[in-house]
Amino acid sequence: MIRIVIENLILLLLPTILYLAYIYLTGGFSRGQRGVPNDAPFVWLFLSGVGLVLCVVFIFGTLEGGQPGQAYRPPEFRDGKIVPGEVQKKPRPSDG
Known part of the structure; x- marks a missing residue:
């Protein structure tokens, strides 16, 4: 859960981190100045971070699922190791 x-x-803060790195690398911070610039667009950086999180959650939510009729086998502890869960493939209908 913590992961x-x-x-x-990280996704939420990524636009702000990239912006601050860009400002630092282009010399936006003078040598004696500390902190963040007062004219930084933090509202837009926050909103772009929220948009990035929502896009990633939506994409992974729609891609990582099974099809109707498939069974999910949950993770289990076997031989001292945790075997990850998986969506079991649907058996193919026989040709006969």
């Missing part, structure tokens, strides 16, 4: 929270926080 999911960390991934979403």
Whole structure:
């Protein structure tokens, strides 16, 4: 669960991190200046981060699912290891 929270926080902060890195690399921060620039578009950076999180959640939500009729086998602890869960493939109908 903590991994999911960390991934979403990174996605949320990614536009701001990229913006601050760009400002730093292009010399937007003078040598003696500390902190963040006062004219930074933080509202737009936040909204673009939220949009990025929503897009990723939507894409993974629609791609990582089984088809109707498929069974899900949950993760299990076997031989001292956790075997990940999986969507079991639908058996093919026989040709006869």
